Amino acid sequence: MEEYKTITQVAGPLIFVEKTKPVAYGELVNVVLPDGSVRKGQVLDTSKNIVVVQMFEGTRGIDKSCSVRFTGDIVKLNCSKDLLGRILSGSGEPIDGGPAIIPEERIPIVGAAINPYARKYPREFIQTGISAIDGMNTLVRGQKLPIFSGSGLPHNDIALQIARQAKVRGQAEEFAVVFAAMGITYEEAYQFMKEFERTGALERAVVFLNLAKDPAIERIITPRMALTAAEYLAYTYDYHVLVILTDMTNYCEALREISAAREEVPGRRGYPGYMYTDLATIYERAGRIRGRKGTITQFPILTMPADDITHPIPDLTGYITEGQIVLSRELHAKGIYPPINVLPSLSRLMKEGIGAGMTRDDHKQWNDQMYAAYAEGVDLRGLVAIVGEEALSERDRLFLKFADEFERRFVNQGKYEDRDIETTLDLGWELLSMLPERELTKIERKYIEKYHPAYKKKTQGA
Amino acid sequence: MEVSVGEIYRISGPLVVAERLKARMYDLCKVGEENLMGEVVGLAGDKVLIQVYEDTSGVRPGEKVVNTGLPLSVDLGPGLIGNIYDGVQRPLPSLKEISGDFISRGIEAPGIDKKKKWEFQPLIKKGDEVKAGQIIGKVQETEVVEHRILVPPNVKGGKVKEVYSGSFTVDETIAVLEDGTELRMAHKWPVRIPRPYIEKLPPVVPLLTGQRILDTFFPIAKGGTAAIPGPFGSGKTVTQHQLAKWSDARIVVYIGCGERGNEMTEVLEEFPELIDPRTGKPLMLRTVLVANTSNMPVAARDASVYTGITIAEYFRDMGYDVALQADSTSRWAEAMRELSGRLEEMPGEEGYPAYLASRLAEFYERAGRVKTLSGEIGSVSVVGAVSPPGGDFSEPVTQNTLRIVKAFWGLDAKLAGRRHFPAINWLISYSLYTGTLGEWYEKNVAPEWNELRTWAMSVLQEEATLQEIVMLVGSDALPESQRVLLLVARIIRDFYLSQYAYHEIDSYCDIRKQYDMLKAIKTVNDWFYKALEAGKTYEEIEKVEGFDEFMRSKLEADYKTAMTKAMEKMKKSLGV
Ligand SMILES: Nc1ncnc2c1ncn2[C@@H]1O[C@H](COP(=O)(O)OP(=O)(O)OP(=O)(O)O)[C@@H](O)[C@H]1O
């Protein structure tokens, strides 16, 4: 390995090295500091004159006397089944005091794109036990469904509840969990770790930790490390893997920092113009592949700066993922857990995962009706604020009540309450029965007669 | 121009700078030891700037660059239909065969199968005079597509010396001209150059889509252009898929440009199963897919748009109506922006290159209804999805697109949030084709069509005005006649405009059914007002019997019977 002492410039997380042999684009670089410690970096731009390297662990302490080693290799993760149960740093080094990972295979962390022709459309219903998800925005195996949260909202509790309760009905296999923390606090990470230990989930989990105190630029590789581990487990060992990435906002901040250091023309709010493409190379690593057993389901979590869903981070994420679960500060303030606002939430893949044989025959139309009724009730709240409830017609008052009950009884549930899909759907029917039957125009007669409490009682009585 | 070899000077993501290379703009190059595909996008001093269509990790300065001297071209001929391509027309099934489930680099695969034999039936004979673009024979490519074999538009033509019939591969000679020119079933065409035609024709026939809000209120003409902008999750892709499924076009070209892999998989899994209501055969038999998903190399996104439109023009030249969907043109624009940034060009608005507007215009200009070189009438209709950041339509891609296209279908996050689909906002959308297409509707659907349409739209507009008042005083305070109007508007919205893509029956609504439904609404409207005049209160009218059955009747296979039955009930209950 050749060594150079030709650093000419250090700018933010970047170093510029001159007069090298031809260095490959994307090559892994080791920089040796005067005290003998080694930092890792990656080539961002390479030419016959100068090489630009982004340093994952920052450039503090780096000066022109440091020696730079180009490894001739690109960044890889040591993959093995033994990753399960291990805790690694954000750049893939064990930090749990356990032995080094003996690689069965060393895999580049920049995953190649799945050929769309090789994909299989996700359609297996995952029951999370959370009504606002299972009933309204159903998750399927192989989907990428982020949680759009805000600071101080209980997104971690929800992620944990999902990791704890998620199951595909009729199948005993549990999910393996790959958890990647990017720039979250020790306290938050501790909450996850403790819960994983308590439930025994740690044994089938791989944890990558880049905490708030850890180098920011490392966050660029943490999710890619995590997804490489997930792919290895899914495609080599047939695991169904649930990947939790938190907090993607910190990832994007790191991306912006590098872009600024490179003096690139900034896009919206200073984030680089290629952030969409960059995020896509992370999120698109979810899915199912024909002829392979394992799957990758992604749960990225991000906090929307100032709760603004049009901020580039949630915006570009929403443009890539297959829907989103949006948390609401208002519902949280009302004491509702999980504070999921179903109106801006969406699961694009639910249509293939619900219905007879998967959830229940009435689910699709039930879903349309629940949405329509809740949306109408929420709209009326605006009116009530101005004209008072007295000015409402009888019909309107019923919809208003529906919206309240929907939040209080349907969305609201315990952190350890695991509702099966029938319970969720029946609860919905109970709420729908508050409305005049003639308003249920989105549901066919046969389902009304089968599931509407008014008829159900009759048939049971008879 | 002959092949030239140079070497790599610099690599920065998808941009590679080469030196000691002879090159012209848009020459196709093979970059590095792995022969990655790239295209010359700039010449600066002794350096050549190349955008590379594949990932450049691991490539080093000093490696060779070979300039083929040819522009980026596509293979056109039998074998296109039913295929799925990446942005540079490599068939994804071939890539899977060669490199497995993940796409690796430096793979070459021809755009159409070179080994397959097709049954060629000549339409010319020895001694005939043929000219550029002329149809000289045909091949039954799929059950529904007769692939017409053309003299390439860039071949001069002449007297036919020899013509063969029988089974041939696309590269075998099927005819020879007096001057020695050999004609084959396939030819190449450079993607950035529009294929020639004789003249453009006025857009007077609608492209029927089976989507009520589009066909009735905001139609697009065959050969027309439309944009469908909207925030994430508002229904761009679903609408584009609906157009690909149900448009009354002979050929559909769908370009997935920088979007999700699963959306292409969905098409691949669904289209072979779905039946075209017009031919009774699977939709895949008329469809060509171009898929350059968001995680595939960004430079190839730029190419995918040109690849798609060139294929569309090719089928147009056979005298077919082609519908092209591009989802999403914003990702293409972003690819331009990224490359422009790396080229260190002076940025225009929001970092997009200054030539954004002209590139968009050039693309949409390739749409049109034309008289082809062979004298047939063919068309390419183009619908582009636009993904504005934050759903804000004032951004450059949306604005520059709206300056060109003639129909605007504006999606609305609020409608999507309450699951009113398609979430096309009827108050902001428009179509400049309604005027020129009016006559067609009157002749082919019903003389009163335009009248009904105008009436329904006026109810919706009146509703919007009244809603503002309702928000201040409540609906109780309105006069009864206005409350009836609100009720009718609700019927138009929920019964007519709302149309679930995933409903087995309602997904597609032919123009006859659209007329029946519209007419039924008008009839019910008239009954309501008659009942009101006869002394019924609004509350009584609102609770009219048969209302819910009426609203659901469109979902029945035999909607007519269901609708008539419900209307009889309503009529009786209203006492009119
Ligand atoms: N006509 C429709 N019928 C039924 N559902 C629809 C319709 N249009 C949209 N939807 C619903 O809205 C969801 C989002 O639609 P779609 O994927 O087309 O959004 P998009 O605008 O393409 O978003 P993005 O920009 O993120 O790709 C769909 O998954 C579907 O649930």
Ligand SMILES: [Mg+2]
């Ligand atoms: Mg889309």
